[in-house]
Amino acid sequence: MSAEGGTRAIVAALLANLGIAVTKFVAYLLTMSSSMLAESIHSVADSGNQALLLLGGRRARRAATPQHPFGYGRERYVYAFIVAIVLFSLGGLFALYEAWHKWSDPHGITSWQWVPVTVLLVAVVLESFSFRTAIKESNLVRGRESWTRFIRRSKAPELPVVLLEDFGALVGLLFALFGVGLTLITGDGRWDAAGTAMIGLLLVTIAIVLAVETKSLLLGEGAEPAEIAAIERAVAAGPEVERIIHMKTLYLGPEELMVAAKIAVSRCETAEELARGIDAVEARIRAALPVARVIYLEPDIYHAEAGPVEASGRSGS
Structure with missing residues (x-):
């Protein structure tokens, strides 16, 4: 049940993020907002991560061989760890770099001012549907555990990864709305840079949590x-x-x-x-x-x- 539910959550997140990534990048080209660029890269990273999780699940189903007599089940953990690295580098560090760049050379949003807010609000709706799917599928296997314990103790990495990514995506969108909104109101591009930095710090934090938990699975965990x-x-x-x-x-x-x-x-x-x-x-x-x-x-x-x-x-x- 956990593998099947995890696949549904991954596919829902992948479809949502592909569409969101395209619209965010178009909005960035129209407005040159650093928050929109950070969010575009965030969605691209999330889409790539979900593709990696699907690939890991597929490869883990391979039959055991003489060289790997216990099978390839742990390959799911390997790909989940790669996801954490991608989220940290491509998502978090890029956003922090872009925030520093925008802070050094701030400029307001002078054209297509309605585009970034509209795109971000639509993205919030789409990410909410993806997050709802991840929560629904997680509840089928979570039982009475708290969310924190579920993420820390789950042996199947896909659902915790998608949950944290979707949660981070929603919070990141709020940070982007904060930066873009205040930039539009004040005309000061440093608010856009601040929103971008908040997104970067959020993604780095989530990536570290994922890396720590996945590392434990890679090392080998015993029964509860x-x-x-x-x-x-x-x-x-x-x-x-x-x-x-x-x-x-x-x-x-x-x-x-x-x-x-x-x-x-x-x-x-x-x-x-x-x-x-x-x-x-x-x-x-x-x-x-x-x-x-x-x-x-x-x-x-x-x-x-x-x-x-x-x-x-x-x-x-």
Whole structure:
């Protein structure tokens, strides 16, 4: 559901941004407003970012190979990280440069004065529809989590990226209206430069947040506490396992969790009996947490008087 919803949100944002980018750039050519240029580049960067997210989602669906035995699920994280870099450099830094340039050589908007305000107001409407789609699709997977926690904890990068981009686009449009409006009222182009600088700082901030969160996913995140608790309950639900000696989890992609655990098993008469028990435990884990697709269970004997096998210096069975 998250991948499908993320794709819908990305496509909605891409279509909106392509149209907005063209109209903003036309408005810039007519008025030479730095805020309009910054917003034009912002929309172009957003459009490119959404194309990158779609490409990442497509490439992540490739089948596993001997060289990449766990598949390409993390490629979605790679492209999301590239999005953060593009937003930082092409969007944020360019806007800050343009603000400095306009502040050094300020000039008012003397022709087509109604164009930038009209374009910005239309862009607000279009971005609002895109933002609404992202919110609607996010709510399907967010549950009762706060928006901040959803963005920080989501394993699928597309929805948080589109949410932050659309939010940044709406706030950036308000900054552009601020700069353009005061420039039209006062005739002082430095207000236009101020609005452009505010847009640049906003985009740099959003890009840094995205980069930090995506970096964590690239490094490899484990299951959430609630997911770990569900796995532990599933393991302990049958007679095959006495206890979990230790367990580690790792997300191989947004919808694929690896579970590796050493478990203390009851003494078995035959290897066949042990194998059936492990199969039963794996089935319970997958039923409790469908995203747990890769499971490795190592059986061992737990000695209560000595503690876990690692404490006695044994390397494992």
